[in-house]
Amino acid sequence: MTQQFSSPPHLLMGADALEAAAERLPRLGTRALVVTDPGIVAAGIDRIVTDVLGAAIPFSTFADVVGNPDIDTVEAAARARETTGADVLIAIGGGSSIDVAKSVAVLGTNGGSITDYEGVDRFTARPLPVVVVPTTVGSGSEVTKGAVITNPETQVKMVIVSDLMFAEIAVLDPRVVAGLPGRIAATTGMDALTHAIEAYVAQGANPVTDAMCLGAIELIGEHLVAATQGDPDSLYGMLVASSMAGIGFHDAGLGAVHALANTLGAHFGVHHGTANALFLPYVIDFNLPAAPARFARIARALGEEVGGLSDDEAAARASVAVHRLAEQTGVPRTMSELGVPRDAIPRLAADALAQADLPGNPRPVTLEDLITLYERAA
The missing domain is CATH 3.40.50.1970 (Rossmann fold)
Known part of the structure; x- marks a missing residue:
C-alpha cells in the first residue's frame, strides 16, 4: 500500500x-x-x-x-x-x-x-x-x-x-502562550495528546508520522502537567508538541476519539479539546487489544517503566498513564459534567458512526461499541 x-x-x-x-x-x-x-x-x-x-x-x-x-x-x-x-x-x-x-x-x-x-x-x-x-x-x-x-x-x-x-x-x-490559563492548557494539551496517540495507532500511520507522533508524546509527557501550572518553558514545549502531533495526524489519520468528540461538539457545542480529553482514556482501553506493541511504545514515551513486561502488559501501562494525566490536569471525566443528558447517547452514537475519522481507528467500531463508549463517559 x-x-x-x-x-x-x-x-x-x-x-x-x-x-x-x-x-x-x-x-x-x-x-x-x-x-x-x-x-x-x-x-x-x-x-x-x-x-x-x-x-x-x-x-x-x-x-x-x-x-x-x-x-x-x-x-x-x-x-x-x-x-x-x-x-x-x-x-x-x-x-x-x-x-x-x-x-x-x-x-x-x-x-x-x-x-x-x-x-x-x-x-x-x-x-x-x-x-x-x-x-x-x-x-x-x-x-x-x-x-x-x-x-x-x-x-x-x-x-x-x-x-x-x-x-x-x-x-x-x-x-x-506565556499566560495561557491552566484550564485551557489542560484541555488543549490533552487534545494534542489525543492527536498524537490516535495518529500513532491509526490505519494510515507510516514511519514519518510515527516519528512526529512519538516525539510529540514524549514532549507532552514531559511538559503537560507543568504547563497547566503556568511554567513558561513547558507551555512552549507543549506548543511545539502540538504542531508535531498535527503534522503526524494530517496524514496518518485519527480514530474513534474524534468520531465521538466531533459529534458531541456538533450537538452540544462542547469545546473540541475538552471532548477529546474526555473520551481519550476510554478509547485507549477499547483499542489496546488491536495494537499492543504500539501502545507499549506509547507507554515508554510517556515515561512508564515497562522493562521486562510483555507487550500486552506494557500497553496497559499506556492506559494507566493517560488516565493519570487526565486526573492530574483536571479535565472533565464525564459527559454529565458538561450538561449532556444520557438519553442523547443513541443519537450521538448513530451520528458518530458516520464520522470520517472513524475508519482510521485500529480496531473496528460498531454502533454498539460507540454506545458503550459514550456510556462509559456518561
Missing part, C-alpha cells in the same frame, strides 16, 4: 519567531485580515502579535470567531475580508480561528459557500495565503491541510481538506 506524507507549512519557532514572520509577510500580500476571537482580544494577546506583524503590513481585524465555528461565522469573516480588500489572512488563536481563516482563504479565490467544498480536494484555485499564530497548545490546525466547520442545520462538523490548504507560515512564539 502506498503511504504518504504531506509537507506542512514553514515553521518559525522560538523567541523571535514573530519578528521573523514580519520579515516575510510583505511577500505574501499587501493588506491583512486578522481573524481571532473575543477572548484573545480581551486578553490582549492579539496586540502581542499585531504590534509586530502590523508594522510590516496594514491590517483590519475580524474578532467574532466562536468555538466550534459554523457556516455563519465563516461567511461573516469572508464578508469582512471582501470589505477590507485583504489579500492575506492572519489567524491568531486556537483551532477555531485557524479553521475560519483557512476557510475564508478558500472562498477568497474559489467563491461560493464553504459547504461547496466539504470533502477532499473539492476546489482547484489556490487559497489566499494564511499566516497562523496558535495561542493554545492543542489543536495542531496551524500545520494541517484542512478545516472543520459546523453545519448547524445538519449538526455535522464538515471537513474541508486539500493539500492547497496548508498555511504559508506557522509561528510558534512562546510569548503568545
Whole structure:
C-alpha cells in the first residue's frame, strides 16, 4: 500500500519567531485580515502579535470567531475580508480561528459557500495565503491541510481538506502562550495528546508520522502537567508538541476519539479539546487489544517503566498513564459534567458512526461499541 506524507507549512519557532514572520509577510500580500476571537482580544494577546506583524503590513481585524465555528461565522469573516480588500489572512488563536481563516482563504479565490467544498480536494484555485499564530497548545490546525466547520442545520462538523490548504507560515512564539490559563492548557494539551496517540495507532500511520507522533508524546509527557501550572518553558514545549502531533495526524489519520468528540461538539457545542480529553482514556482501553506493541511504545514515551513486561502488559501501562494525566490536569471525566443528558447517547452514537475519522481507528467500531463508549463517559 502506498503511504504518504504531506509537507506542512514553514515553521518559525522560538523567541523571535514573530519578528521573523514580519520579515516575510510583505511577500505574501499587501493588506491583512486578522481573524481571532473575543477572548484573545480581551486578553490582549492579539496586540502581542499585531504590534509586530502590523508594522510590516496594514491590517483590519475580524474578532467574532466562536468555538466550534459554523457556516455563519465563516461567511461573516469572508464578508469582512471582501470589505477590507485583504489579500492575506492572519489567524491568531486556537483551532477555531485557524479553521475560519483557512476557510475564508478558500472562498477568497474559489467563491461560493464553504459547504461547496466539504470533502477532499473539492476546489482547484489556490487559497489566499494564511499566516497562523496558535495561542493554545492543542489543536495542531496551524500545520494541517484542512478545516472543520459546523453545519448547524445538519449538526455535522464538515471537513474541508486539500493539500492547497496548508498555511504559508506557522509561528510558534512562546510569548503568545506565556499566560495561557491552566484550564485551557489542560484541555488543549490533552487534545494534542489525543492527536498524537490516535495518529500513532491509526490505519494510515507510516514511519514519518510515527516519528512526529512519538516525539510529540514524549514532549507532552514531559511538559503537560507543568504547563497547566503556568511554567513558561513547558507551555512552549507543549506548543511545539502540538504542531508535531498535527503534522503526524494530517496524514496518518485519527480514530474513534474524534468520531465521538466531533459529534458531541456538533450537538452540544462542547469545546473540541475538552471532548477529546474526555473520551481519550476510554478509547485507549477499547483499542489496546488491536495494537499492543504500539501502545507499549506509547507507554515508554510517556515515561512508564515497562522493562521486562510483555507487550500486552506494557500497553496497559499506556492506559494507566493517560488516565493519570487526565486526573492530574483536571479535565472533565464525564459527559454529565458538561450538561449532556444520557438519553442523547443513541443519537450521538448513530451520528458518530458516520464520522470520517472513524475508519482510521485500529480496531473496528460498531454502533454498539460507540454506545458503550459514550456510556462509559456518561
